[in-house]
Amino acid sequence: MKRTSLTLLMLVFAGWLLWSVSARQAALFAVGIGLGAVLAGQRFGFTTGWRILVEDKNPAGVMGQLLLLALAALLAMPLLGYFPELTAALGPPSVSLLVGAFVFGLSMQIADGCGSGTLYKAGMGIPMNAAILPLFALGSFLGSWHLGWWLDLGRAPAVGLVGEWGWQAALAATLAALAATALAVAWYCRRASRARGQAAHPLVVRRWLVGALLLALLATLNLVIAGQPWGVVYGFGLWAAKLVQAGGVDFAHNWFWSQPGNAPRLQEAVLQDVTSITNIGILAGALWVSAARPAKARALNGQQWAVALTAGLLLGYSSRLAFGCNVGAMLSGISTGSLHGWIWVPLAFAGTMVGLRVRRHFGF
Template structure:
């Protein structure tokens, strides 16, 4: 589909949301379109940035992500401090977080995408990611059914730095932590490239910087409009849960996760009232508009590669629920709104990524 008719369809859907659902949901759909257009247009991939660092000793992708985290924290933390009706992306430090983050980091390299990456690449028409999207949703739903059991293995109360320390101290601590990571990444790449006799790659590249600035602004708009930080994974699990509930395949309401009042309500409401789902739909639409009817090029996969990718996608969804989010919900929104669980998630997921890259190379992706 060409951009003009697609834009007309998106405008009609926006107008219908505005008239029939709510102003908030229409606004979140528009924010989602912006997120999808930036992610796809700038190829701002969290998975790709980590792979560039490990395989090519190229820090620009990770520095783009660190800039994004810093800008988002600068925008979000004062808002959280001044407007108590806004909520942070809090998750409990737990066994499920430790296991889920590591497994997620491993599988996202095999599946070539985290939650947002899977969405925007599916919108670009990449066959593997389009096929992974539904199995990701199934995996996220299965993870929600087992989450209560995982939490019983051990958990602590969520810790929010803004509420614990106040937003100025929380922001300074967050920026100091990000600066420390940046210094470590820079030193590692400089040393590794020097030893290999390669030219040191720049820390900042235009597409990553522009993407970081735009995503930080859009994520802040999402926080203000939705009242909660940008997330992706919850919408996937909700879609699969609604299908399971409607078909009677699973007694969804009897599970610990879906019996929680807020989740039970969303299970009964139309998916268009869920803030995460409507943003996800917007991301798909924004990426589709970028592709303009011309799917992104992708290497054909063998049967074995397809099987490995789909299994990775299923486990990716499952582990994302255990870890209380993906690179967006756990890392980006967690750290930028002051949640300790975001800082726990990152090193575990990065450790998983190192193993995932080895598996990815083994199967020739």
């Protein structure tokens, strides 16, 4: 489909949202289109950034992500401080967080995409990610169904640094931690390159730099318009929950779906959910980019398909246990001052180290 036709369809849908749903949902759809276009256009992959750091000692992707976190925190934390009606992406430190983050980091390397990566690559028409998307949704729902049991294994109260310290101290601490991480990554990559007898990779690459700037701005718009940080996983789980509910399953006694913030979502139309409408926008934005720059997809054998689809199911399940993916837990968590985001990252990175071994074993 040509870009002109896609643009017209997106404008018509946005107008219908404005007329039939709300101005907020129409605006969030536009934000989602921007997110999808940036992710696909700049190939800003969280999974890829981690992979090239480990395998190629190339810091550019992770440096871009650290810049994104810093810019998003610079924009989000003062807003949270001055406007208490805005919410942070908080998650409780828990057994479920530890297990979920590790399994997610492992699975995303096999599936070649985190939550946002799966979404924008599916929008670009990459067959593996398009096939993984419904399994991701199913896994997210199953994780939400079991979350109460996982939390009973042990949890502590969620900690929001903005609420505990004030936005100025929370921002200073966050920027200092991100700067320390950037220095450590730069040192590691230079040392590894010298040991290999190779020239060091550049720390900053334009596409990662541009992607970080645009994503930070769009994530902040999402926070202001939706009243909550950018997320991906919740929408997936809701889509599957709606289908299960339509099959006659009673959600009244489920721990997750009986929560005051979740129960109303089951009664509302999907297009009224802020995460769902942004996800739909990401799919549309990525499709718009692919109309001019079609994505290349490698062929997979039967074994690789089975492994990838299993990883997709685990992606969904583990992301719900971990209270988010690279977007909901890492980007939105850290940039809005949630302690759980800082716990998520090292566990997910440890999982990535294992996932890369599995990926190589099956020849992805």
